[in-house]
Amino acid sequence: MDILISLKNIMPALDENKELIKEISFTVVSDVAGDESEMFGEMFEEYYNKPLNSSSKSDDMLGFGVEGILDISTPVVIGMVTSVTGFLFSEIVKTFREQSAEVIKDKVKKLFNKKTEVKKSELPELTSEQFAIIKKLAKDEAVRFGASEDMAEKMSSSLIGTMNLPHT
Amino acid sequence: MDNQTSRDGINVFEFPVETDTRFLLLILAAFFFAINTGQNLGRSVSVLTENNYNAGNDVDGDPTYEKKDPSMFENFDEYYKNSRTIFIDSLRALIFPLIFVVLLFFCAYVLYRKYPSQIIKKKHLHELNPESDRHFTMYIKEITGDLHIKNIDLMTTRSVSSFNAQAFGFSSRFFLRLDGGLRITYRKSKEVFRAIVLHEFGHILNKDIFKTYFSQSLWYSVILIFVLPVFLSITLIFASGVIDKLTSGGPLVGNIFSIFFSNIPNTLKLIVQYFILFVFLAYIRSSILKTREYYADQRAVTLGAKEGLLKILHSHSGSDNVSLWKKIRMLHPTSRQRVSAINNPESIFDIKYELAFVAGFLTSLIINGMMMPLIQLSLLLSSITGLGSIFQSLFADKILLVIGFLLPALIISSTGFLIAYLISASISVELLKNSYVNLYLKRIQNYKYLKFLIIAFLFAFGNEIGFLIQPISTIIPRSFYSVLLIILLQGFFMFILFLSFCLTDSVGLKMLAIRQNNVSIKSKFRTITLLNTLVIFLFVILIFGLRIYIIFGF
Numbered sequence: 001m002d003i004l005i006s007l008k009n010i011m012p013a014l015d016e017n018k019e020l021i022k023e024i025s026f027t028v029v030s031d032v033a034g035d036e037s038e039m040f041g042e043m044f045e046e047y048y049n050k051p052l053n054s055s056s057k058s059d060d061m062l063g064f065g066v067e068g069i070l071d072i073s074t075p076v077v078i079g080m081v082t083s084v085t086g087f088l089f090s091e092i093v094k095t096f097r098e099q100s101a102e103v104i105k106d107k108v109k110k111l112f113n114k115k116t117e118v119k120k121s122e123l124p125e126l127t128s129e130q131f132a133i134i135k136k137l138a139k140d141e142a143v144r145f146g147a148s149e150d151m152a153e154k155m156s157s158s159l160i161g162t163m164n165l166p167h168t
Numbered sequence: 169m170d171n172q173t174s175r176d177g178i179n180v181f182e183f184p185v186e187t188d189t190r191f192l193l194l195i196l197a198a199f200f201f202a203i204n205t206g207q208n209l210g211r212s213v214s215v216l217t218e219n220n221y222n223a224g225n226d227v228d229g230d231p232t233y234e235k236k237d238p239s240m241f242e243n244f245d246e247y248y249k250n251s252r253t254i255f256i257d258s259l260r261a262l263i264f265p266l267i268f269v270v271l272l273f274f275c276a277y278v279l280y281r282k283y284p285s286q287i288i289k290k291k292h293l294h295e296l297n298p299e300s301d302r303h304f305t306m307y308i309k310e311i312t313g314d315l316h317i318k319n320i321d322l323m324t325t326r327s328v329s330s331f332n333a334q335a336f337g338f339s340s341r342f343f344l345r346l347d348g349g350l351r352i353t354y355r356k357s358k359e360v361f362r363a364i365v366l367h368e369f370g371h372i373l374n375k376d377i378f379k380t381y382f383s384q385s386l387w388y389s390v391i392l393i394f395v396l397p398v399f400l401s402i403t404l405i406f407a408s409g410v411i412d413k414l415t416s417g418g419p420l421v422g423n424i425f426s427i428f429f430s431n432i433p434n435t436l437k438l439i440v441q442y443f444i445l446f447v448f449l450a451y452i453r454s455s456i457l458k459t460r461e462y463y464a465d466q467r468a469v470t471l472g473a474k475e476g477l478l479k480i481l482h483s484h485s486g487s488d489n490v491s492l493w494k495k496i497r498m499l500h501p502t503s504r505q506r507v508s509a510i511n512n513p514e515s516i517f518d519i520k521y522e523l524a525f526v527a528g529f530l531t532s533l534i535i536n537g538m539m540m541p542l543i544q545l546s547l548l549l550s551s552i553t554g555l556g557s558i559f560q561s562l563f564a565d566k567i568l569l570v571i572g573f574l575l576p577a578l579i580i581s582s583t584g585f586l587i588a589y590l591i592s593a594s595i596s597v598e599l600l601k602n603s604y605v606n607l608y609l610k611r612i613q614n615y616k617y618l619k620f621l622i623i624a625f626l627f628a629f630g631n632e633i634g635f636l637i638q639p640i641s642t643i644i645p646r647s648f649y650s651v652l653l654i655i656l657l658q659g660f661f662m663f664i665l666f667l668s669f670c671l672t673d674s675v676g677l678k679m680l681a682i683r684q685n686n687v688s689i690k691s692k693f694r695t696i697t698l699l700n701t702l703v704i705f706l707f708v709i710l711i712f713g714l715r716i717y718i719i720f721g722f
Contacts (some may be wrong), residue, residue, distance in 0.1 A: 039328065043352065046329045060334045062371045062380055064346075065461060065500030066484040067331035068353045068364045152244045 024112050025081045031158040033073035044072045079145035083137050092124045180514045187459045189593040191379040193530040198386040200537025205394040206268030217341045237332045251551040258548035279385035282495045291695040293500045296322040333364050335371040363476025370467030376460050386453050388604050406435045441639040451496045452526050458501045462516050481507050487538050517601045525630035527594045532634025546576035588705035600676040624665035628658040643719050653718045664707045
């Protein structure tokens with residue numbers, strides 16, 4: 001797995017949105033890799049808080065020789081979600097320049113909260129270009145974090161599926 | 169029998185394990201290298217300070233010792249006094265190596281005992297709490313129960329981002345390290361997780377733990393007790409020698425000449441020799457460990473983990489092109505090599521040319537290290553005949569004959585036998601295994617005898633390289649004639665080895681072909697190894713006796 005970067009480094013400004021990223025990531029992980037959901041909490045803390053380093057030495061004396069790592073989706077999903085929410089924040093900030101950070105955060109939250117009824121007017125307006133960009137960004141990021149094309153497509157679709165997207 | 173069935177029929181564990189002998193070689197090499205370095209601490213100093221150093225002139229570095237023909241003694245008193253001098257000198261020369269050996273093993277033992285706690289500390293391991301992940305723990309316990317492995321502690325990391333496993337500990341208490349990330353692997357694929365665990369248990373079942381960690385500890389001790397002090401003393405003596413020459417009456421031309429053409433080259437030579445020696449040893453160690461990894465994989469395969477192993481190894485199969493330096497340091501074969509060995513277990517028995525070189529190289533360390541203590545021990549025992557002649561009784565004479573002549577002969581013979589056994593159990597057995605497997609699989613073995621000849625040549629070559637590379641080697645040729653004679657002698661040794669390989673191959677295959685229900689392949693191999701050892705033994709004594717005669721006689 002070629003995930004040798006700190007997710008925190010991607011978006012240091014969004015540290016306070018950790019819970020939001022965690023919620024969204026959990027939904028996507030449960031959808032695309034249910035077998036990882038049981039350990040999601042531990043994995044999230046590990047991969048979000050410190051650099052992901054899969055290059056740790058595996059050539060120990062009488063060790064297994066290679067890391068027993070299979071295609072693990074959680075780190076990829078966390079990376080993807082972090083990038084997408086970052087993008088959304090930047091886009092919403094552009095539209096609601098005069099609004100406070102709290103209001104912007106609330107709008108992004110509502111975008112991903114399908115459980116509660118949200119009025120269309122409360123959601124940030126996204127153009128079809130922006131929507132396409134989100135979809136492409138999600139897939140590209142998933143690939144960048146080590147997912148195969150097929151898995152990246154699944155992950156990005158799942159992420160879009162979790163969103164309360166207003167139709168404009 | 170079709171090819172597939174034949175392949176499935178190969179069980180590598182039916183055959184004797186050659187790496188056991190290589191571990192023994194590595195341990196004995198460390199032991200005798202330490203003896204040699206220890207007894208030559210003083211000599212290593214003279215290497216730097218004397219221009220025309222000649223190790224062959226004295227016994228154990230004592231230049232005052234004078235050999236005297238017993239027939240030259242004028243009376244019994246003189247003979248008695250001479251024997252007493254030899255006895256005391258030999259005893260003194262033997263005490264130091266003995267102290268070094270005790271110190272070496274003590275240090276190795278301490279390091280060996282500390283290894284597990286070091287790994288636990290370095291890898292931030294803690295005992296796996298069954299309550300924290302009950303299913304995971306239960307699953308491993310089930311496997312340990314099935315394999316009847318007792319006294320095992322499961323260790324893990326808090327981090328779930330590492331996915332390594334490792335077996336370590338002692339024969340009485342094993343540790344299995346399963347990093348936190350493997351809990352995810354367990355949930356994603358039990359098959360893969362089981363394969364990883366069984367590979368590690370393979371190391372335990374194959375009895376790799378003690379051999380691996382002890383030989384490692386022993387070589388660390390050699391470095392700690394002998395090499396570093398010798399290295400430091402060399403540096404100090406070099407520095408003080410240079411300062412002396414430059415300050416005693418000013419920098420004279422002769423002194424400067426001596427620094428550049430004696431002190432510096434000698435020091436550099438020693439440093440280069442140590443460097444090459446330890447690079448070789450690192451390579452030998454990694455080569456043995458790589459072989460043990462194949463066996464651990466095979467053990468896991470016999471326990472039903474073939475698919476799991478292939479799955480995880482395929483997912484990591486990158487390029488086989490690794491740098492030479494990485495190759496020397498790597499402790500595992502590449503994933504591709506492992507996959508290939510899992511699919512074709514008989515490939516473990518392919519002829520490895522490096523093995524012959526390694527065996528020759530390590531044997532030279534053993535011979536060089538054991539030579540001086542053997543001479544001293546023989547002198548010590550022989551001198552007892554002189555000391556004991558005061559009893560003047562027939563019974564005492566008989567006892568003295570045994571102590572003075574038969575015992576040294578027996579000791580020298582048994583060391584020759586040990587060398588012969590090491591050659592036989594490491595090389596001859598490998599060649600026979602290869603021939604047997606080829607016969608079993610009905611494969612045509614091309615250029616078999618040419619391969620035997622190459623193996624014999626590589627052993628002799630590795631042996632000579634070993635003598636030359638050792639920092640303090642007492643049995644290297646020092647004149648043109650002795651070089652020529654040693655080349656001839658090694659050529660003769662090569663020829664003898666070649667003949668012994670051919671003989672073992674021919675007789676061994678016939679013996680293995682005889683069907684005896686109650687005799688295992690392993691025990692047949694043991695008999696063949698013994699016969700081959702006897703053949704090589706007769707010539708080992710002759711060849712190394714001649715070598716000593718050539719070195720000190722020319």
